Amino acid sequence: MAIPNNDFLGFTLAHKDVAAPMSFDLPTATACLEEVGVLRFEPKQPPKASLVLSAGIHGNETAPIEMVNGLVKELLSGAIDLQVRLLVILGHPEAMVAQKRFLDVNLNRLFCGAWQKYSGMEVPRAQVLERAVQAFFEGHQQGGKFHYDLHTAIRGSQYERFVVHPFPAERSYSAEQFGFYAAAGIDAVLLSHQPTTTFSYHSYARHGAEAATVELGKVRPFGENDFSGLMKIQTALQCLLQTGEVKQETPEKVKVFEVVDALVKDAEDYELAIDADVNNFTSFAAGFELARSSNSCYLIKATGDAIVFPNTNLPVGQRAGLVVRPIALPDFSS
Ligand SMILES: [Zn+2]
Numbered sequence: 001m002a003i004p005n006n007d008f009l010g011f012t013l014a015h016k017d018v019a020a021p022m023s024f025d026l027p028t029a030t031a032c033l034e035e036v037g038v039l040r041f042e043p044k045q046p047p048k049a050s051l052v053l054s055a056g057i058h059g060n061e062t063a064p065i066e067m068v069n070g071l072v073k074e075l076l077s078g079a080i081d082l083q084v085r086l087l088v089i090l091g092h093p094e095a096m097v098a099q100k101r102f103l104d105v106n107l108n109r110l111f112c113g114a115w116q117k118y119s120g121m122e123v124p125r126a127q128v129l130e131r132a133v134q135a136f137f138e139g140h141q142q143g144g145k146f147h148y149d150l151h152t153a154i155r156g157s158q159y160e161r162f163v164v165h166p167f168p169a170e171r172s173y174s175a176e177q178f179g180f181y182a183a184a185g186i187d188a189v190l191l192s193h194q195p196t197t198t199f200s201y202h203s204y205a206r207h208g209a210e211a212a213t214v215e216l217g218k219v220r221p222f223g224e225n226d227f228s229g230l231m232k233i234q235t236a237l238q239c240l241l242q243t244g245e246v247k248q249e250t251p252e253k254v255k256v257f258e259v260v261d262a263l264v265k266d267a268e269d270y271e272l273a274i275d276a277d278v279n280n281f282t283s284f285a286a287g288f289e290l291a292r293s294s295n296s297c298y299l300i301k302a303t304g305d306a307i308v309f310p311n312t313n314l315p316v317g318q319r320a321g322l323v324v325r326p327i328a329l330p331d332f333s334s
Contacts, residue, residue, distance in 0.1 A: 003033075006076035009069040009090065012037045016093040026075070029082040037090035038132045041075060042139075043082045048244025049143035050085040052133060052209070053237070055150040057108050057199055059095020063225040064150030064216050067234055071241070083244045084143070087136040089129060091199070094121065099221065101154075108149075108213075111202035112195075130202065137207040143244060147203035147211040148237075152219045158281035158306070159187035159255060160229055163212040166204035167192040175332035177210050178251035185232030186214070186254055188281065190308060190324060193259035257281070257324040260305055265312055265320040267293040272310050272320065281306045281324070291320065298323075 002024065003011045015036065022033040029043045037056075053071070055064040072088055074080045095102050104120025115126040137145060163186055165173070173191075181189060189212075195201065204211040217229055227234075236247045263272075270293035274282070283306040284290060290307065291298035302325065310321035 003076060006073045007069065008039060008072040008076070008088070009065060012090050012093050013097055016097065024076065026082075027078045029075070031076065034132060035128050037093050038128070039072065039088045040132075040136060041082055041086040041088070043084065045083065047085045047141055047143065048083045049240070050087075050137060050140040050145050050209075051240060052087045052089065052136060052147035052203060053150070054089035054091055054129075054147070054199060056093070056096055057091035057149060058101045058106075058151060059092045059097075059103075060099050060101050060219055060221075061150075061152040062096075062220060062222045063152050063227070063230065064214075065090060065096065066222065066225060067216075067227065067230055068150065071234070071237060074238075075241070080238065080241055082241055084241055085136070085139065085141070086241065087132065089132065091129065092122070092125065108198050110197065111199050112197045112206065114197035129199065133203060133207065137203070137209065144246065145203075145207065145209035146240075147200055147207075147209045148214050149198070149200040149203075149211070150214050150216060152217050153215045153280060154219055155277060155310075156218055156279040157215070158279050158283075161186050161214075161216050161233070162188040162190060162281075163214045164190050164192060164198075164200075165212055166198075166201045167195050169195070169205075173330040173332055174210055175251060176246055176248070177212075178254060178329065178332075179248035180236065180246045181212075182249035182251050182253040183232070183247035184236040185229070188255040188257060190257045190322075191259070191327075191330065193262075251329055256327050256329055257306070257308075258327050259322050260301065260325045261298070261323040263291055263298060263310075263320040263323065265293075265314060265316050265318055266295045268316060269294050270312055270316070270320060272307070272312055274307065274310060278307065278310065280308045290323070 024031040107122040110126035200211040203209040288300040
């Protein structure tokens with residue numbers, strides 16, 4: 001059995017209930033379909049790095065799903081001479097078919113074992129993906145360990161492409177990663193202020209990989225994406241696959257933000273003073289009243305502070321957005 005037309009996405013959506021392992025012998029690598037939407041490549045030459053590329057953890061975020069499928073097509077057709085170990089993951093095939101972000105619960109909150117506190121059809125999927133990533137990184141041989149979890153945002157953004165960098169705790173920020181983000185056409189890096197249970201944080205914290213949640217523009221249906229904004233990241237990833245080289249441009253090209261405050265919906269009447277379709281990273285002047293409820297009022301602390309991921313359509317007690325502030329590049333030396 002083979003994947004018709006090397007179309008991994010089409011095959012996954014057509015066979016989302018079948019999990020039979022399938023192996024393929026390619027000119028420079030072997031490939032194994034381990035689970036639905038989980039395809040592992042092992043190069044025949046000594047590998048130069050281990051890379052996890054995931055897309056579609058949210059089913060309706062189609063641009064990166066199609067981009068990853070394009071890379072897999074090149075690999076399966078033998079057009080790419082693979083030099084790194086590679087685990088490709090199409091995260092949530094059921095939600096892709098339904099053209100929804102998720103079905104029961106947000107899959108990207110269930111990692112680091114957080115699935116134990118939830119119920120829903122995403123729970124077993126989170127376990128499958130955790131196991132696949134663990135087995136993959138256990139097979140790591142040499143060079144860097146990387147996981148880029150590719151998404152698109154619900155809304156537009158002042159910075160079209162940005163990454164959310166995991167909270168480092170005791171680790172230091174990698175100059176090479178920031179240089180790679182610049183080379184991949186990433187416009188901004190948001191530094192997380194606390195541990196989370198996202199897929200990329202899981203690989204960063206549990207497996208010591210360099211990892212990021214990568215936001216590549218806005219949600220659109222399959223077939224309606226404009227890939228011109230993704231050329232640089234596609235080229236950077238192809239280069240990593242073919243040479244093991246982490247492409248570099250000066251890290252000063254990316255704008256860096258830190259989290260100043262996490263906004264919490266503290267009452268039913270909680271409101272943000274912004275338009276429903278406001279872009280991520282829209283900034284405000286000091287003193288602007290950004291949020292108000294019968295319990296609280298939030299005033300912008302410094303001119304230039306900006307909103308990211310605003311959302312009030314959620315239960316009381318949950319996060320209604322982040323207030324972020326532009327800062328200099330982090331110290332890479334420590
Ligand atoms: Zn997403």
